[in-house]
Amino acid sequence: MPGVPAAPDMSSTQPRPVYVIGAGPGGLAVAAALRARGVRAVVVEKSDGVGASWRGHYARLHLHTTRRLSALPGLAIPRRFGRWVSRDDVVRYLEKYAEFHELELVTGVEVTRIERAPAAAGAGDGDGDGGGAGDGAAAGEGPGWLLHASGGRVLAGRAVVVATGFNHTPRLPDWPGRDTYTGALAHAAAYRDPKPYEGRDVLVVGAGNTGAEIAVDLAEGGAARVRLAVRTAPHIVRRSTAGWPAQRTGILVRRLPVRLVDRLGALTAKVSVPDLTAYGLPRPESGLYSRVRQGAIPVQDVGLIAAVRAGTVEPVAAVEAFDGAEVVLADGSRITPDAVVAATGYRRGLEGLIGHLDVLDERGRPLAHGRRTPAQAPGLYFTGFTNPISGMFREMALDAEKIAKALARRLGVRAEARRAAAHLPDTGLRPVDPPA
Numbered sequence: 550m551p552g553v554p555a556a557p558d559m560s561s562t563q564p565r566p567v568y569v570i571g572a573g574p575g576g577l578a579v580a581a582a583l584r585a586r587g588v589r590a591v592v593v594e595k596s597d598g599v600g601a602s603w604r605g606h607y608a609r610l611h612l613h614t615t616r617r618l619s620a621l622p623g624l625a626i627p628r629r630f631g632r633w634v635s636r637d638d639v640v641r642y643l644e645k646y647a648e649f650h651e652l653e654l655v656t657g658v659e660v661t662r663i664e665r666a667p668a669a670a671g672a673g674d675g676d677g678d679g680g681g682a683g684d685g686a687a688a689g690e691g692p693g694w695l696l697h698a699s700g701g702r703v704l705a706g707r708a709v710v711v712a713t714g715f716n717h718t719p720r721l722p723d724w725p726g727r728d729t730y731t732g733a734l735a736h737a738a739a740y741r742d743p744k745p746y747e748g749r750d751v752l753v754v755g756a757g758n759t760g761a762e763i764a765v766d767l768a769e770g771g772a773a774r775v776r777l778a779v780r781t782a783p784h785i786v787r788r789s790t791a792g793w794p795a796q797r798t799g800i801l802v803r804r805l806p807v808r809l810v811d812r813l814g815a816l817t818a819k820v821s822v823p824d825l826t827a828y829g830l831p832r833p834e835s836g837l838y839s840r841v842r843q844g845a846i847p848v849q850d851v852g853l854i855a856a857v858r859a860g861t862v863e864p865v866a867a868v869e870a871f872d873g874a875e876v877v878l879a880d881g882s883r884i885t886p887d888a889v890v891a892a893t894g895y896r897r898g899l900e901g902l903i904g905h906l907d908v909l910d911e912r913g914r915p916l917a918h919g920r921r922t923p924a925q926a927p928g929l930y931f932t933g934f935t936n937p938i939s940g941m942f943r944e945m946a947l948d949a950e951k952i953a954k955a956l957a958r959r960l961g962v963r964a965e966a967r968r969a970a971a972h973l974p975d976t977g978l979r980p981v982d983p984p985a
Contacts, residue, residue, distance in 0.1 A: 566591040566653070567956060568696055568706040570660050570902075572599040575933030575945040576712030577643060578621040581650040582953035585623065587962050590710075592652055593698065595659035600643040602714050603636060608742045609766045610636040613758065613788060613849045614796045614940035621946050624649055633788070659699045663709055663903050663929070666692040694928060708928035708956055711903065711915070715933055715941070718898035721891055726871035730889070737763055737892035743770025750774040752876060752886040754868050756783045756830075758848050760892030765852040767890075768861035775856075776884065780867035782830060784814065784837045784847040785822050785854065795849060799938030802838070811836025822850070828857045829864035841938050897934060920951035928959070 567583055569576045572594035583590040594601070611633040612619055616626045619634065624646050630638040647654055696704040719736040721727075727734070737759050743766050751772045753764040756779040768775045786795045802810045814837030824832060833840065837847060856862035866880040868889075875883045897913050908916055908923045915931040917923045922930055932948045933941070 565693060565705050565707045567708045567710065567960075568593055568660075568694070568704060569710045569712055570663075570696075571712035571714060571933075572596075572643075572647070572654060572656070573602055573712060573714050573933065574600070574621060574639075574643060574942055575714070575948070576710070577646055577650075577652065578945050578949035579710050579712060579930075579932055579952050580652045581624075581646070582622050582949040583956060584650060584652065586953050586957040588953065588957055588960060590653065591706075592647075592654045593658050593660055593696070593704075594654065594656045595699070597656050598644070599647050599654070600640045602716060603639050603643065605738065606636050607737075607740050607763065607766065608636065609762065611851075612639060612942065613851075614942055615794050618794075618796055618800075618940055619942035621646055621942070622949050658702065660696045660704075661699065661901065662697040663711075663906070664695045664697070665906075665926070666695045666705060668692050707960060708930065710930045710932060710952060711899070712932050713898070713902070715897070715936055716895040718896045720894045720896050722868075722893055724868060724870050726873075726877075729873065730871040730876075731874045732886060733888040735888070735890055737890055738895075740890055743767045743772060746888060747771035748773050749887040750776075750885075752776045752778060752865075752868075752884065752889045753892060754778040754889060755892035755894070756780075756848065756864075757892060757894070758846065760890075761848045761853045762851055763890055763892060764862045765856050768856050769852070774863070774886075775861060776863045776865045776886065778866065778868050778878065779830065779864050780879070781845075782833045783845070784818070784833050784840060785850055786818070786837075786847045787821050788849045788851060790821055795847075796938075796940045796943075799940070800943075803937065803939050807836070807838045807842060810838035814838060823854065823858070825854070825857050825864075828860075830857055838938075844936070846936055846938060903929070919948040920955040922955075930956070 566589040569580045569590050569592045572592050576592055577599060580590040580592045613633070616628070616630055616632055616634050620626045626634060626642050630642070634642070694706045694709045696706060696709065698704060719738040721736050740763055746767055747770065749772055751767050751774070753760050753767070753775065756777055760777065761783070764775050764777045788795055802813065818832065826832065841847070853862065857864060865884070866878040866882065868876055869879050870877040872883070874885050876886060876889065877883055899909055899913055899915070903909065906926050906929070908926050908929065910916055915934050918931045918934055922928060930952050932952060933945050935944065937944050
């Protein structure tokens with residue numbers, strides 16, 4: 550029977566594992582897929598449990614993708630969690646996922662730097678699945694990788710999968726006067742619920758999914774006034790129309806030409822989303838899919854349209870600066886909110902970990918993801934660093950299978966070895982409890 554995820558003996562004489570950095574959905578999915586293929590994977594997580602990012606999100610948050618299309622490999626999300634899974638239920642699912650697949654999980658250890666191992670480090674370190682010298686002898690893998698971690702640890706791995714998360718490091722713009730603003734200023738990463746803002750005038754900065762949902766949460770939760778600072782008008786889509794989720798549309802159109810999807814998106818918006826120009830939120834000038842390709846995902850409506858039309862959320866111009874107690878907006882107006890919540894996004898935060906390996910683009914994003922590995926860093930994989938309209942959980946699940954297949958082939962793990970791994974759990978798709 551599956552039990553509590555095991556904490557491996559770091560001094561073990563077992564073959565060097567594949568290290569997976571991060572115990573969020575992407576990391577857990579890869580570890581489970583590797584285990585199912587007979588490849589030993591150890592997940593290293595700096596916090597004290599799985600799903601740390603999800604635990605820290607605001608209480609109102611639900612997946613914007615359906616339960617059926619958000620399951621990770623080998624374990625369905627239970628029906629009792631509903632169609633749109635809540636934050637707390639996502640955490641429960643991830644905990645159950647690690648337990649069900651009996652994943653090797655090390656918590657409270659932070660990997661701070663990844664380096665290619667010197668050639669001598671891999672010499673003679675046969676792993677038993679391909680013969681020859683080193684874990685790359687059969688497939689050209691070379692000496693492997695060294696992971697420098699907290700507590701002075703240095704871990705040697707055959708390969709590394711980086712799954713530290715899309716929303717890793719909060720990004721707070723360096724607005725002029727920010728440090729001398731006399732009101733309360735916090736990034737959306739610190740927002741949990743509207744209670745601290747009851748009876749207060751609040752400005753939410755950023756009209757992405759997070760900003761839009763926090764603005765609605767504040768308006769419904771007792772804030773005296775809620776304004777939403779918008780630099781670029783977002784595309785707004787209905788989360789579901791006549792039972793058809795927006796995610797399925799995203800899956801269907803993501804391979805189509807950008808111009809075609811832009812036209813289809815404009816037609817759909819005219820039919821399903823009212824024109825909010827009179828309320829200060831005009832329709833976007835650029836196409837929906839053109840914006841997606843630039844990294845801007847459409848806002849799924851979970852109350853924003855109704856709140857804007859009712860006047861409980863007031864769109865205003867973008868923030869340009871702070872001046873004492875005032876916030877200066879792009880249209881020249883000044884407002885004096887009691888508090889500002891900055892939903893201004895995140896950075897991937899990978900520079901210190903792998904910046905020296907020349908595997909990041911100018912925005913700090915991995916140059917490769919999924920089954921592809923950088924030519925200059927063979928054996929280094931990435932998952933969870935894209936935000937597709939088809940759903941992040943779905944894409945991480947697909948990436949996990951692709952990475953596992955590629956790594957098993959690269960490391961020379963044969964089908965016979967996979968079948969011989971009788972201790973591995975059955976990864977057939979099933980719910981964690983009986984269907985409702």
